[in-house]
Amino acid sequence: MTKIIPLRFGGDNCYIIENGENAVLVDTGRPAIREKLLCALAPWKVRYVLLTHGHFDHVGNAVCIAKKYGAKIAIAQEDESLAQDNRTRAFGSRGLIGAFIRMASMAAIKKTQFETFTPDFYLQDGQKLDELGIDARVIALHGHTAGSVGIVAGGGCIAGDTIMNMGGVSRARIAEDFAGVDECLDKLRKTGAEWYYPGHGKPVSKKQMDRL
Numbered sequence: 136m137t138k139i140i141p142l143r144f145g146g147d148n149c150y151i152i153e154n155g156e157n158a159v160l161v162d163t164g165r166p167a168i169r170e171k172l173l174c175a176l177a178p179w180k181v182r183y184v185l186l187t188h189g190h191f192d193h194v195g196n197a198v199c200i201a202k203k204y205g206a207k208i209a210i211a212q213e214d215e216s217l218a219q220d221n222r223t224r225a226f227g228s229r230g231l232i233g234a235f236i237r238m239a240s241m242a243a244i245k246k247t248q249f250e251t252f253t254p255d256f257y258l259q260d261g262q263k264l265d266e267l268g269i270d271a272r273v274i275a276l277h278g279h280t281a282g283s284v285g286i287v288a289g290g291g292c293i294a295g296d297t298i299m300n301m302g303g304v305s306r307a308r309i310a311e312d313f314a315g316v317d318e319c320l321d322k323l324r325k326t327g328a329e330w331y332y333p334g335h336g337k338p339v340s341k342k343q344m345d346r347l
């Protein structure tokens with residue numbers, strides 16, 4: 136049976152999708168959490184690293200994990216260049232908290248360094264992941280970034296930064312395209328997931344999602 140296991144490191148979330156012997160890591164956090172992530176991954180042999188989008192606080196340890204486990208890395212093609220340099224893509228904010236997050240993110244992007252990669256394969260809308268040994272599929276969530284994706288598995292949905300749960304459940308407070316983020320909400324609800332797993336903060340219930 137395929138299930139999602141949250142791994143939380145302060146504000147950054149990573150997830151293991153586990154099915155028997157098979158383990159896939161979704162997102163890798165920022166470089167500063169590297170040691171904690173490596174410790175937390177001890178029970179698994181990670182074969183694949185899937186990235187919900189190209190921001191540094193999601194791709195920051197992808198190369199390290201891929202090297203350690205001989206794992207393959209995948210991201211949507213639209214975010215490949217973003218993952219190589221976060222300064223290449225402009226993004227806006229919504230509300231006061233959003234403005235604060237945008238400023239903090241821009242400062243962090245300037246000073247954060249991490250190893251870049253060429254993806255082994257791309258993630259795209261509707262893609263089934265049974266070849267990876269898990270019962271899961273990809274949904275495109277264009278908005279927070281052009282190449283944002285979610286992963287639907289085991290009655291849940293890993294949603295990347297399309298939703299957040301920091302100081303309350305919200306839609307993405309920073310995004311390249313807010314109209315896109317708004318459209319993604321319906322797409323997420325249509326997955327029928329019972330739990331939604333954001334890039335930052337605690338899991339979000341179906342009920343909370345319906346109110347968003």
Ligand SMILES: [Zn+2]
Pocket residue numbers: 188190279296
């Ligand atoms: Zn992000």
